[in-house]
Structures are given as C-alpha cells and as structure tokens.
Amino acid sequence: MTTRIPDAGMLNARPFNVRLFNAGTLPLVATLAIFALAYAVCVVQFPAMLSTRVAANLLTDNAFLGIVAVGMTFVILSGGIDLSVGSVIAFTGVLLAVLIGRAGVHPLVAFALALAVATAGGAVMGAMIHHLEMPPFIVTLAGMFLARGMAFVLTTDSLPVEHAFYATLQQLYWRLPGGGRLTLIAGVMVAVTVAGIILAHRTRFGANVYALGGNRTSAALMGVPVGATTIAVYALSGFTAGLAGIVFSLYTSAGYPLAAVGVELDAIAAVVIGGTLLTGGAGFVAGTFVGVLMQGLIQTYIVFDGTLSSWWTKIVIGALLFGFIVQQRALVWLSARRPSAGSAT
C-alpha cells in the first residue's frame, strides 16, 4: 500500500491540460493583441496617427480616466462597484478651485486636503457597505449624488484656477521627437498604474482583494479581514478618484460641478474591457490600462475621421466597442477550451 503513495504522486504529476498561456493571463494577452491590431488599422487609415503627438495625447487626455480606473479595478476585483467616482472628480475640482481661488490656500495644501476628503469619503462608503450589509450599488450611488450635490453647493458656476504653481505644473512636460509632449499628468497616470499592478499582484492586500471577489464567505473562513479590506478598497477608490480630480483640475485649470459626468461608466467599461470580471476575483490592473487606451483610441479615430455626424459617432463607437469585445471573446474562447470540469457553462 504505502509503496504506491509516490506512485499516486506520479499520477498527479501529469501536468493537467497543457496550454500556451495560463487561462488567467489570457484575457490580458488578448486585450493587448487586439489593441495593437486596432492601432495598426488606425495608422494604416490615417498615417498621421503614428505621430508621437497622438500617442502622447492618448496618455494625457485619458490620464484622469486611467487613474480612476485603477481604483475601480480594485473595487470590481473585490466584487463591488463604485458609482461615485465621476462626481468625486467634479467635487475635488470644485473644492480645489474654491480653496485656491477663494481661500488662497497653496495648491499643494489644497491637494492634500482634497485627497484626504476623497479618501475619507471612500472609507465611509466602504464602512457602510460592510457594516450595514448594503449593496455597493446603492451606497456608492448615494455617494455619487452627495459628491455632485456638494459641488453645486460650493458653486454652480465653473471656477477658473489661476495660480503660478498650476502654470508651472502644466508646463512640466517632456517634449518627444515629433512634437509629442509627455505631460506631468500622463506621468502620474503611468505611475499610478504601475503602483496598482504591484499592489494587486505583489502584496497581501492585493491577494485579499482577489479573495473577497472570489467568495466572501470562503475568504472569511480563511481568515481574510473582510471588513478592513472592504473599507480599504473603497478608500483606495476614493483616493484615486481624488487624485483624478486633481489631475483633471490641472488638465483644465478649473473646477466645474458638471465635469466628469458619466466617467464612472467609462471607468467600469475600461476595467471590464481590460478583461476583469465584473463578478470579481479575476482580472488585471494592466488590462485596465489597455482598456482606457482602447477607449481613447476609439475617440481619436472618430475625430481623425471627422465626417461622422453626432449620431453616427455614437453608432460607430458602439460598433468598434462591439468588434473589440467579440474579438477578445473569440481569442479567449478559442484557446481557453478545456476538456475538463469547470467549463460547464
């Protein structure tokens, strides 16, 4: 009997179905491949799109979205959702404009304050979700109303921000050959993404987030601090939303209560396009980054085309989105076909 124990080991040693890449990273690979393909197609049609200018703009113009999407990725990985981010961006912008413009606070101080407020707001929502056991959807929807409402109370009009420091920050860019400029905020976005990747895949917190998304009760039974993690996740999302707000206010040097309407949906879309499951537990921050660029690319393509009416614009955006998703599905499906259990549905 005992002689056969190693034998059993041998049996199991047969690497269970062998494949090109592990099903986990597959959506990411697919997303990347398709983005590359899409960009190539664009360039073929409009050679001008190859310029460093366009590439750099892609980063700069989507910086705030990219940043907020990183936070959103964590929320979605944990099996939740955060609808408040768009409003928080607007609120932060207005708050900064008021603090700097009216109260004459130095921008850096204002930044710190804004980040603190946004993070705290996120934490509060997380606490409500955990302790009141209420669906994230409603809690963050309330947050969405509140943040924009506060923005309106601060000002209904749009406030410009004139401050030497802002000007200098905006002038901070690295001119690429070919007229492109890698701006500060683009740098911030990339930095946040990298930080997100590390946080997600290289820390205990990250693992706990995935655990939560996988199965709350199991996670609890494995000793994951569910409450603390939930709160931390929404605090993080609040923080990135605040940071995105700062970036947006640098981007437009103004605070506007109607800014960033519907950004939450763009962010969620970017995350999901990036291959993260909305049900939580599976996905990649890197994928989100590509998802953001993908959306930016679609916008740029439309503008370059320049012949589309308002309605055709919408239709084409949808069509491109569809084409992209379907290709992604196809790729994943083709190489993810497994003979064994688990792929039941």
Added chain:
Amino acid sequence: MMPGTATRALAGALPRFSVLALILLASWLAFPGYFDVTVNDGRLYGSLIDVLNRGAPVAILAIGMTLVIATGGVDLSVGAVMAVSGAVAATLIADGQPLAVALAAALGAGVLCGLWNGILVAVLDIQPIVATLILMVTGRGIAQLVTEGAIVTFVDESLIFIGSGAVAGMPMPVVIAAVLAAAAVLLVRRTALGMFIEAIGVNRRASVQAGLNVRVVLIAVYVASGFCAALAGVIVAADIRGADANNAGLWLELDAILAVVLGGASLLGGRFSILMSIVGALIIQAMNTGILISGFPPEFNLILKAAIVVVILVLQSPQAGRIAAAIAARTGITRRR
C-alpha cells in the same frame, strides 16, 4: 403560498412600504396639500397621482430589469431603447401611419434590441454590463439617426392618449404599468419561469446540470427587458407629444436598477419580487416629487436625494431589521421569518 415564504415575503415588504410611507409623510409635512386628490375633467388630479404617473415609466423599466438582475445580469441599454422606440413611434405617426403600425414597430424595435442583448450575453458569453453598454451607446445614436437629432412632434390623439389619457380617472401610464405588472407576475409565478430565472441567478452551473435551457431563459429575460423599455419609451414620447431622442430615458437605467435594488433583489442574482421592485420605483418617484414640491433651490436636489437614499439604506439594512426584530421580540410581538 406556504407559511415559510409568506412570512419571508412579508418580512421583505415591511421595510420598503414603511420607507415609502415615510417619504410621503415627509412630503406632506413640506406641502400640506400633498394628499389632496381632486377630479379634474374626468382625470384624478393631485401630487399622489403625479407620483404614480411619473413613476410609471421607471416602474415599467423595473419590471424587465428585475428579471434581468435576477439572472445575475444587468441591462444598461434600457434608456437608449426608450429613445429608439419613442423615435420610431413618433416618426411613423408623423408620417401618418396608423397607431397599430407605429406601436408594433416601436415595440418590435425594443424586442429586437433585447434579442441582441440576449444573444451577446447568452450565446457570445459577454459580460452583461459591457454587452448592454454597447447598445446603451449605439441605441441613442440610432434613435437620433431616426429623428436626425430633432424633436419629432406629432398631434395624433390616439398616440397622445397613451401618454396623457386616462381610464376611469387613472392616467394611462399608471394603467399600463399596472396591467403589465400583473401580466409579468402571472407569467413568472404561474409558470416555472420564475423558478428557472432564480435558479440560474443563484447557480448557473447547477442549473445547466439540472437540464435547464439556460440560454433560452437568458435571452428571454433580455427580450422582456427590451419590450418593457420600448413600452416606457412610447409612453414618455406620447406624454410630451414628441420624441426627444437626445434626452428620452437619459440615465433612467440607473433609476431602474436602483428601483430593483431598493426592491430587495441582489445584483448578484437570485430571489426577486416584481412587486417590490415597483415599490422601489415608487419610492424613487415619491422622493423626486417630494423634492420638487418642497421648493428647495435646485442646487440642493442631489444632496436631498443623497440624504434620503442614505436614510433608506439604514432603514432597509439587515442590521436595522435585526434591531427591529429584537424590539418586536421585547415588546412581545414575535415575527417568525
């Protein structure tokens, strides 16, 4: 119903109705005439009627949305589908087509949209939120394409009647919503559909292995949602005697989802109650009407909304439920669940 489910249903209904009552009461305090209902040339007339009438479209959306959410999905496209169906109905009527044709085309368009969503979700296995996001963007474009961005106005009384007519004093939208709700409840509870939908929402793998035709059920719920959205779209267009492709149903998908969640359904799928979702829709509308009637400056609308939603949250949270149960127990009222 078996005692078990009966009491469980009651336990679910209580907090929601009390929330609704609370909001109505608050509005009444803000505006004494709130509960007055008079008859004005054959139509019931009063704030309460407004709540029902204005709440009808979202309630109708919520019916379809409930089924979709029960399967663990979500339909972001309902707002856009409203715009499409409204546009189709208006343009056809404006071309002098008979009501029947216009209605058929409009609802047909909705069903097609639902079918599209359903196939994306059930066959291509795309995550519902993205799948329907596609139509959310495209749909409004299509609607504007139909109306060329203009507001198509019409004067056809038969269509207008659907929006602002009245049967036995009740505004038409309310009647339609009521009938649809009744039909939907019968459809899911008097057949096995309801159980299948819930089973799929709770454990799709197990449902497949039990021999359910999961794909067909999924497609069916999205079609239902599309149909409801189309109907709501026609009502909204008829109400303002014109199809506003740019704004019809804008952001209503959020209200619909909120209504369902307020109704107690989980976005992860599973147990659902169409009636509770409709109560959810009424809660939302009561809130909006209350804010309008209260006379606060509009800058505060969102803050009020947020405050109210938070209150609802606390009232409906299981925690509150437990506390209530404890109090009930102490005061001798035993509530078995």
Added chain:
Amino acid sequence: MAHPSPLLEARGLGKSFLGQTALDGVDFTLRAGEVHALLGENGAGKSTLVKVLTGVHRRDAGTILMDGAEVAPHDTAGAQALGIGTVYQEVNLLPNLSVAENIFLGRQPRRFGLVDRRAMERNTRTLLAGYGLAIDVAAPLGRFSVAVQQIVAIARAVDLSGRVLILDEPTASLDRQEVETLFAVVRRLKARGLGIIFITHFLDQVFALADRVTVLRNGRRIDTVAVADTDPMAIVQMMLGRDLEEVESGPGRPAAAAGAAPAIAFEGYGRRRSVEPFDLAIRPGEVIGIAGLLGSGRTETARLLFGLDAADSGTVRIDGRSVRIASPRHAVALGFGYCPEDRKTDGIVGDLSVRENIVLALQARRGWLRPLSRAEQAELADRFVAALDIRTTDIEKPVKLLSGGNQQKAVLARWLATEPRFLILDEPTRGIDVGAHAEIIRLINRLCDGGMSLVVISSEFDELVVCSSRIVVLRDRRHVGELAGGALTATAIMRTIAAGGADDRTEAA
C-alpha cells in the same frame, strides 16, 4: 493519556438558528496529543460545533477555554491566531486564486515588503509533496477536482495549526492512498502534541485513527468514550439511538440482469485530452461501478456520459435507436440523471428552498409551460424528505442552510424525483451518515429492481463492491479493466489499477 490537561475545552455550548436548536449544552474536551473523533447523524450539529469553536458562529451560551484560560475567537482569523487550523466541511478555498496563494493567503512570504511568489510556490510544492501531490501550484485551484482541493485545504490547515487541527469530513472524496497519507500526517502531528478533532462518517477510519469519540445527536452530546473501550455497533447505536439493520452485504446486485439486452450502449465514446474512447453497455436494472484513483478520469467519464462535455468520438444507442447527447438537457430528456461530485458548485442551488431544489430537474424536463402546482411540489418534496430522511425544519428552508449531508441528500432527491431510467452518481454518499447510507443503498436497490440502471463512482471500493454488478476500472483516463461476478473485490480493483498502469508507467513519470 497520562496527563489529561485539556488543551481545548468547551462548556455548555448552545447555538440555535432562527428558533432551531443546533447545539444544546454541549461539553467537549480535547487533550493535547489526542485524535478526538466527532460523530453523529447528518444534522446532528458537528459542523456547527466546529464553527462555534472557531468563532464563525456566535455562540448563544457556554464558554470556550484553551489551556484553562477563557478564549473568544470572533472569527477564523482569531482562531488561527490561537493556533487552531480548520478544514471546514465544504471545501472553503478560493477557486480563483492559485493553489499556492490559497495555501499561504494572509501569511505570504515577503521580500522587501512584497510577496515573494517564487518562495511561496516553492514552499507549496514541498508542502504538497508530503501528500503525494505534485501539481502545478501556480494554476487556479478551481481547475482541480474536489479531491485535489480537499488535499490542498488539509495541507493549508495543517500548516496553520500550531496547537489544534480540526478536520470536518476531510476524507469524503479521498481514495485509500490519500486517506493513508492523511493519516500518516495526522499521526505525526499527534506525536508533536497537537490536538486533532476529526469528523467523519467512516467508522473504520475512526477505529484506525481516533483515541476518543464524542457522539452528538440532535445537537446534544450523547457520550464521550475511549475508542479502546467501545465497538462500532455501540457507536452506531449511540448515533442513531437505535440499532442499524445491516444492509445485505457481499456482491450486492445479482449478475442476473446480465441476460437482458443492453438498454443503453456507448460505443467508442471518448473526448480528446479528457477520456480515451471506451465501450459501455448498460442493461436495465444494472449497477455499474467506476473505480480509479484521483484524477483517473471517473468524473470526466461521468460528465461525458451526461453530455456535460461533448464527446468527439463514438456513438450512443438507446433501445437500439442511435441518439445524440449534446447537452445535459438532451440527457435529461432521455431520462438520464447525474449527481455531481461537487454538490456545492454543481449541485445545490443554495438560495432556493429544499422544495425547489428537489423539483428543479423534473420541472426542467417538463418545461416552463407545464409547471408543477405548489401542492404537487410540496407533495414531492415531502415524500423525498421522508424517504431520504432529509433533516430540515421545513421544505421552504433555503437548502444552503441544511447540513452538508442533508444537502447531498437533497441533490440525490432531485434526480430520484425525475424517475430516471439511467442515473449517474459521482461520490453519491459523500458526507452521508451510516443510517442514511443504508437507507439510500436500500432505496437504490429497489429502484434498480424497478429497471433503473445506475453508474456509481466512488472512492469507497468496498461500497462499490457491495452495490455494483460490474465494476469498470479507470487509470490515467483510460478504461483499463472490467470486473464482474466473483472477481468483485477491493483487492482485485487495486490489482487492476496497478497492472493497468504497468505498461505506461514511463509516460506517467
């Protein structure tokens, strides 16, 4: 046990769920260096006791002491901090995380503050090697069978437990080798002075491993005795409160059915990368056992037969007509049924009531337009709750709130309710107590006499031998042999497996 200083002690533990009492003044002591078996019928309160001890459930009454000092872990993390490692009944790991992450979740090795994957995976491999498991530890856990997952769960708990290890039915779907390995590990820990709580329904395992036994019935502690001073019959008597009338043992099903013509015939049936083509002819009233080691392809064979995985070779003929089984729906329509191995993910629909879970498959076959009335459903549910002795307060209780064994019974009931002509059972008696076990085997025998054919997959070779008329032996996803008549013995199965592997041992390595 010379020095009876209780390591873990519980006094007068009480727990009730919404009016239903699950634990009622239970006293329990665990000594250092002992294996303490916890026995009882399904629904007796074993898992609840474990969950109360580890702080998953708030206790309503009673105190918990460790080394004589009162402790109050209010969640698993707290329990782990106290050195209590637990494998809960349902494999409670995270299918979306890698095997390594599952084992080291919350205590990952770190370098420069960052998780050191390489180290983590290295440690995992060495850890699992100790259980004869050499799998790709970077792959998501969900990709592995329940058996593999169970071993991983055990490995994690053992690694966590400094003082106490709690195992709630760890051997449910393990075969002899894994059980042996597990026992070896447990004995090592015992020697190290840990206290081990061991829940199982296999009495032979109790007598092989445990020092003392505590028996629960209806949430009450009946007695705690030293294994040395008792015998199986006595324990069964304590568990059931009555004597167990023995099931007729020996080669259970007469090969009599052998005469009849095969009703269902699979020929050259197989699927690439899954199960190599095989022939299987099933006669009415026949019970075919499928034996094999973990990963040998039993579950995959079952999935193939039921149309869950599409076969890419071979044909099926039913009563001579050749048919296509492209999906479970077809299979169900043809009168097939399938109790999956993993009741949690593939079986129960947790939030639905016991009633709904029982009627689900039947209703699915009738279609949505021909609903069973509430009355019919209730009647059906009541009948099977009685027949399989499913312990539940009422048939409207969400099935996820039932005890593990009772959930298993509910899934079985779902298929029996469809009165299938061909039923596939993958580890059917997983977590089912001796009393119910006997009941179920008797029921199945009756159905087979009524003409139902059966395929049973079980890691319990003895159980297979008892109830089947033929046994197909699998190895490495190949059908390597078939035993019938007098050849039906556990040892024969072992021999076939070993022999079947002989020729391709090199390929396996």
Added chain:
Amino acid sequence: ACMVTAAHAADMTVGFSQIGSESGWRAAETSVTRSEAAKRGITLKFADAQQKQENQIKAIRSFVAQGVDAILLAPVVATGWESVLKEAREAEIPVVLLDRTIDADKSLYLTAVTSDTVHEGRVAGEWLAGTVGDKPCRVVELQGTVGSSPAINRKKGFDEIVAKHDNITVVRSQTGDFTRTKGKEVMESFLKAEDGGRSICALYAHNDDMAVGAIQAIKEAGLKPGSDILVVSIDAVPDIFMAMANGEANATVELTPNMAGPAFEALVAFKETGKEPPKWIQTESRLYTRDDDPRRVYEEKKGMGY
C-alpha cells in the same frame, strides 16, 4: 499677424468641435454650420464631444495634430481651455469660439461669435414687465441644467429686470434640465404647489423645449397657457411658434443657430487679408411675439434641422 501664406476659403479645412447633440437647437446649429461651410467650399471636420469637455480638448488636440487651417469651438464650459488653445496658437491655427465665450486670455482665440445670454434673459424680462404693466405678477421659472452657463446667465438677466419691478416676483424656480419631459414634470409640481396654478401669472422657461412641456402640463391642469398663464421662453425653436400660433405661448427670444456664418466670414477675411476681426461678434437676440406671424416663422424654421 501670424499667418504666412494667405489661404483661399476654397482650400480651407476647418475643424469644428461641437458639444454634442443634446437639444434640437444644437442639432440645428450643427446642420447650419455644415451648410454654411458647404456654401463656401470649406471642408469641415466635425467632432461631437458627447457633452464632455475632455472630448472637446481631445478633438482640438487631434485637429492640431492633423494640421487643420482653423478650428471652430463651441465650448461646453467657459473655463479650462488655456493650455489646449496655447497648443493651437503654437501650431499657428486660429480658433473661433461659437455661442459661448470663455474666460481665458483673449489672444488665445481669433474671435467669438456668440449671443449675450444675460441679455436674452433681460429681453424676456422686459417683455414680461411691459406686458403685465403694474399688475402684480407671480412668476414661476424653469431653469436650465444646474451649473450650465446659459441657465446661470438667463436667470441673471431675467432677475435684473424683475428686481426693477416690485409687482413682479419669482415665486418658484426649479431646474427642468432643458428637456420637455422634466419641464412638464416640474410644471406639474408648480401647479400643485400654487393652488392649481390659479395664483401663477406667468412662466419663464430658460428654453423653449421646457416651455412646450410646461404648456401641456398647464393644459392638463385645466388652465389656458398663453392667457391664464403667460409663457415666455428663449431659443425660438419651431415648436414654440406653433404653440404661439395656437395662442398657447406668448413670446420667445431668438438664439440664432447660424453662428458659423459670421465665423466663416471672419476667418476667410482674416486668411485672405490678415485683418483681425473684433474679439466679439454678438448675434442679435430678437424677440418674437404672436404679432410676428408665428405660423410663417414656423414654416421658415422647420427645414433648419431643429
């Protein structure tokens, strides 16, 4: 004085960053712009920003990247354009603002073709003051989208006039989001709150669409819009003229959708002769009442793509 070669209108490519298509008026502006460009043989690159400033900024950036000859910008909001317009200036591409000015250094754009939205509010207010004379008049106001500059300015202008007349008071003011549906819903609540509308003497709506919605609400409440309750609004879209023709509305202030015409004039002149146009080309805010043969105006405007 930054252009080197004098281009001809014919071979001019102009990028047009439009806010979106949120209203009939906006659609009209777009189609008029297209036709005005076509008239002059200008190739128009059109970008719809879906109401998002970031999209408009993206659009301008890629116009610059494509090297268009000029850019038309209908800004969604007054602030936040400096940096991107600087980029345009560096690329020596003149920018013309449509229907809204921005608070930024005037050197950043060539000229702005807009109406004075505060003035529009004043015109509406003066009409009302003139009509009611010194009779007391309780006014309800339907505001545009909270925070949008037309809403803010049209309220500002109207309030200026109201302040001058003690007999006129704005008793209720809520937002109708510039849409018919909300206009109707809000008006319904106004009517309830002001005992069935009998105590309301006039409605001031920030745009015609809300007015049209409100008119229906008034009718359903059993009152006569246009006589029981005076209706004055802004934009002059066709449907309001139909309402006027039916005696259900009283006055509207025109906001012409033809902003591009003057803009192109200025651009062409600038490109050919290099002469700088004035920094602000104000379009007329004409008042229309029932005396202006609304039916005729309706017919005229119907074809303009409202």
